[in-house]
Structure formats: C-alpha cells, structure tokens
Amino acid sequence: MKAWPTIRLVAGRELREGVRSRAIRASLVVQVLLVVAIALFAAASGSDDGPPSLELGVVSTEPQPVVRAARAQQQGSRAQQQGFELRLRVRELPDAVAARRAVREEEVDAALTGGRLLVPGDPDAALVALLQSASRSARSAQNLRDAGLTQPQIAAAMMPAPLATERVAAQEGGGEGLAFLGSLLLYIAVISCGYAIASGVVTEKNSRVVEIVLSAIRPSQLLAGKVLGVGLIGLMQIVIVVSAGLGVALATGSVDMPSTTGQTAALVTVYFLLGYALFGMAFAGAASIVSRQEDIQSTTMPLMVILIGGYVLSTTALGNPDGTLAVVGTFLPPIAPMIVPGRAAQAALPAWQLAASIALMLLTVLVVAKVAARLYARSVLRFGAPMKLTEALRRRGTAQ
Amino acid sequence: MALDELSFSVPAGRMFGFVGPNGAGKTTAMRIVLGVLAPDAGEVHWQGRALDEQGRRGIGYMPEERGLYPKMPVGEQLGYLAQLHGMPAVRARDAAARWLERLGIADRTDDPVEALSLGNQQRVQLAAALVHEPPLLVLDEPFSGLDPVGVDVLSEVLLDEVRRRGATIVFSSHQLELVERLCDAVAIIAAGRLVASGGVDELRRAHGSRRWRVQVSGAPAAWHGGVDGVRALEDSIYELGDQADPQALLDAARRQGRVERFGPAEVTLAELFREATAAR
DSSP states (O other), X not given: OOHHHHHHHHHHHHHHHHHHOHHHHHHHHHHHHHHHHHHXXXXXXXXXXXXXXXXXXEETTSXXXXXXXXXXXXXXXXXXXXXXXXXXXXXXXXXXXXXXXXXXXXXXXXXXXXXXXXXXXXXXXXXXXXXXXXXXXXXXXXXXXXXXXXXXXXXXXXXXXOOOOOOOSOOHHHHHHHHHHHHHHHHHHHHHHHHHHHHHHHHHHHTTHHHHHHHHSOHHHHHHHHHHHHHHHHHHHHHHHHHHHHHHHHHHTOOOXXXXXXXXXXXXXXXXXXXXXXXXXXXXHHHHTOOSGGGHHHHTHHHHXXXXXXXXXXXXXXXXXTSHHHHHHHTOTTTHHHHHHHHHHTTOOOHHHHHHHHHHHHXXXXXXXXXXXXXXXXHTTOOSSOOOHHHHHHSOOOOO | OOOSSOOOOOOTTSEEEEEOOTTSSHHHXXXXXXXXXXXXXXOOEETTEEXXXXXXXXXXXXXXXXXXXXXXXXXXXXXXXXXXXXXOHHHHHHHHHHHHHHTTOGGGTTSBGGGSOHHHHHHHHHHHHHTTOOSEEEESSTTTTOOHHHHHHHHHHXXXXXXXXXXXXXXXXSOHHHHHHXXXXXXXXXXXXXXXXXXXXXXXXXXXXXXEEEEEESOOTTGGGGSTTEEEOSTTEEEEOTTOXXXXXXXXXXXXXXXXXXXXXXOOHHHHHHHHHHTO
C-alpha cells in the first residue's frame, strides 16, 4: 500500500475520534459562546469603526438651498461616491447667536447661518468640503435657473457622473483589529491542536496500541496522519468559531469589514497551516519521549515558551507594523505566523518579505518534520521513564 | 545484547511454540520479526524471501503488552486495524463483524473498548490480530491472563485458523503443557541464544533417554535398587540407562509389590526445557 492512503486512513481515524471527543465539543461550544458574546458586547457598546458621525447646526428661520443640499447628503450615497464617508445629522437652531454658541461649545461640528459656514478652530475637512460642494451645486443651479433653463435641463446639468473613488490600501483601524484577532486565533488554535496531538501520541503509547499500529504501518505515516487529522479538526473549529463571530458581528453591524478581509483571512489560513504543521510535528515529537499524560506538560514546555513568548512579541510588534521587531519577526518561523497576517492586514508588508517568510516557513517545516519523525520513530515504542532528547535522537529506530 | 546469533525456522501451516525463560529475548525476537524493532544484524525470511514491508503488513500480531484505542468503538476499531493491514474498507467491516460474532461479543460492537470487561477486551485483542486473515500470526504470550475457559476458546480458535486456512502461527508461552499440546514444533531460547528447535518428537528422540512409568503399591521406596542402570525421577518415572532392561525392572517391581501401572513414559517439554536451560 502506498503512503498516502495509509496517511488518509490514520487522519480519518483522528478526525472521527476528534468529532466524538466530548472535550473538543465542549471547548468548541465555549469558544463559540465567547466569540458571540464578544461580538454582541462590541455591538452593544458601539464601535469606533465606520464613518464619523457629524452634526450640522442650521438656523431654521432662513431655509437655504445649501441646507437642502446638505440634508440630501444624509442619505449618504452621494457622499460615498465622492469619497467622503461621514454620517451627517442636522440640528435645527433658533438664530445666529445660538449657532455661534453651539459651534464654540462644540455641540455641533459646524453651523450654517445667513449664508455663512461657522466652523470651530479645527474644522472637519470632509464636512467643510462637503458643504462647499453642496453650496456650489446650489448656486450653480440658481444661476442656471436665472439663465432661463428648464428644471429637467438644470437637473441634467447638475448631475454629471461623480468621480468614482476606489480604495487601494487597507483602511487603518479595521485592519488592525482584524490583525490582532487573527494572531490571537492562530495562537489559540496552534496551542490547542498541539496539545491534542501530544495527548493523542501519549494515549497511543500509554494504551500500547501503538505497537500494533506500527507493526502494520511506518512511524512517519502514523505521525503524518495524526498531524493531518488533528489539523483538520483545528481548521474546522476555526471556521466554525470565525463564522459564528462574523455572523453575529455582521448581523448586528458591530464591525465594518475592511475591503482586505478576504486577503487577511487567506493569509491567516496559510500561516495557520504552516505554523500548525511546524508546531504539530514538534508537539508530536516532544510527546513521543514520555509515556504518561502527566509528563506532557514538562516535555512540551519549551514549545509553549516559544508560543507564548511569540504571542507576546507579536502583540508588541503589531503595534508598530513597520518596526524592527515586526520585520525581524517576519523571518523567524516560530513567530512569523502570529505576525505576518497582522502586518499584511495593516498594509505594511512588502511582497518580497511575504515570499521570503513563506519560503523560510516551508523550509523550517520540512526540517522540523524530519527531526520529529526521527524522534518519534525512535522513542514511541520506548515505555517507562521519559527519555533524554539527545538519547532519543541517537537511538536506533524501528526497521521501517 | 538481547539476542545472539539466534536462528530458527518455522514450518508453514503449523503451530509453532516459542519458549524460553523470562528475559530470554522472546519479545525482542518477535518485535524484530514485525519490524517494530530493527536488528543490528540478521534477516527475517518469509516464504523463501527476505520479509519486506508488504509482507510484514500481512502479519497478525498480538504484542505482549496488550493495547487498543480505549475510546474507539470495538467494531470500528477492528475495521480500522484491518484496513491498516491493507484490507479494503468493506471487507474490513465484514471481517470485524464476523469475528465479533464468532467470539460472542457482537452485542458490544458500538461500545468503546474501555467499557468492556478485561476478558472481553482480550477477545477484541485476539480479533485485532486475526481480523485481516493473516497468513502468519505472531502472538506474544497470548494465553497469559486467561482463565481456563479463555484458554480453551483461544486454543480452539488458533487450531481452527491452522486447519481451515492453513495459517502459520508462532506463539510464545510459559505454559509448556499447552505448547506441548498445541504445537508440532518449538524453539527453546535462553539468554538470547537458541538452545533447541525442531519437532517436539525429534527433540524427545534427540534427548535419548528411555523412561518408564512404574507404579507399585506395597513396595519400599527404593524397590528398584537391585536393577542395574535405573534412576528414579519424580512421579513414579524411572530413567533407564543404555544397558538396562525394562523387563528386569518389571520383574523387580513384581517381586517387591503389586504393579498398578507399567509403561513407557515420554520426556515432557517442561523437562526438555528445564534441562536445556539449566545447562547454560
């Protein structure tokens, strides 16, 4: 039998066992509840994301065409076409004095009175531009009317196609949030999958079933199938948790998806696979040298230190995505998975760095897979006291 | 070093006993046959050719340390193990169901192994070694821990595998009477070396001793003292030297008391074993 059907067989067993496992189901439920709760909380507390909301004071006694035009902007569609994204609310004010006071005391962001635009010391540029544009339109329309054009003619003249605007880089804020979320998710997924693999390896060893299995297939096939199967469960969990979170968030409108969400999701997936392969193999290798569940913690300690340290570093690094730490982290395979998707989401990642990072990851995964397979083959049939790492690597393995 | 120049052959389609004191290297040798351990030197041949990965995959193996996936349902587990040995999925499922039926635990098919009693777990373990219809079975102490009924069931199953399918079975055991009863041939090892191997009858002949079982009532303990070349062993067994005449022994017995039993006695495997291993 070829290697692949065997690996698939082993992975299929891991998958079924995972789906059956109460612990995995319980942790999935907890994660989904947590994510949904976070999304609901974000919706309830209101989010800073999305277009800014501005208030315009208008002196109601003198209705003006500009006000009408400004009110029309509340619909938002035209404003967005023009490249502005702001929500405009209009507040009626009794007179010019009230308007001045309201602007001075920052109750409104600007006010229209007697053909003047009152603005504070640091006026909102988008609002000013919007109102100037509305005023120009209103005056042009008036001029055209004065020149004797009919209403349909005026309408046609006043409705040239607006300049289409297109965003070519990620929006700041939203991308950053997604980046932090992505690296957190990756970190949790890699740790829980790594632990699941370690525990599976020790269970096989502890129950001695591994000797029967290895009398039929190669250690490397068992290792590969195990890592693949547990990884698929992990991926399934991520997909379920993310869809639950996003579903709630979109339904309640608590997040606006930046246009690069798809890219970020793809990168998170790629780096999950790479990071998971790296740590999954390492956890399996580490677990194979012990025989009891109680020893898993001590044998996987170095890996946990790398993961936790990497996560802490990544949160610091992502605060400054162009900084030295972020750039160096991009090329350090154990922590790159937690940094690269975040940097990319913030549009701070040159293509060559991404390519080099992925190449380095792949190389490291290959090396770690080789070492882990060696370690695994040599120590998985040794029962009893934990082995020394160096001894395990030196030992003669199975015949296969 | 666990094994030293150990070499023996097993007749095809027979039951073969592999015996030796604790620590002699039986488990190590079996693990090498299965490829679970790599030898420093030496080869394992099967049907005239060096045993390769494909050949090993066909072997049914029961390791000394029993073990199955504790949380996996019994039927699914047997099917999975059969598939690992290269059986197609559908046949594997059927074979698993058949074995569970035959061993009387079909009603536990969907229970996780850990929910079964120890005795039933041992049945599943046996089925795990047999489910893919292996031409060669290697069983490490298959009888250990079984009650007398379990021993009978296992003996019957193994004999049936040999008769029905012509399977070759190698098993190790400390229960030498059992080995003697089931096996046509044996290998005895001690301290990693081969002490003796071959057909049980051959070994007896090679042992060369002539033994008679004589039961005499009403005679003194040393009634055979007058007959030349006769040595008393335990349990009314007497060993006769090359020159000694059984008829002279019978005469002596009749003179001294009442002969209840008189007949040739065979050297037991246990004795062959004891003598062979004591010599080193």
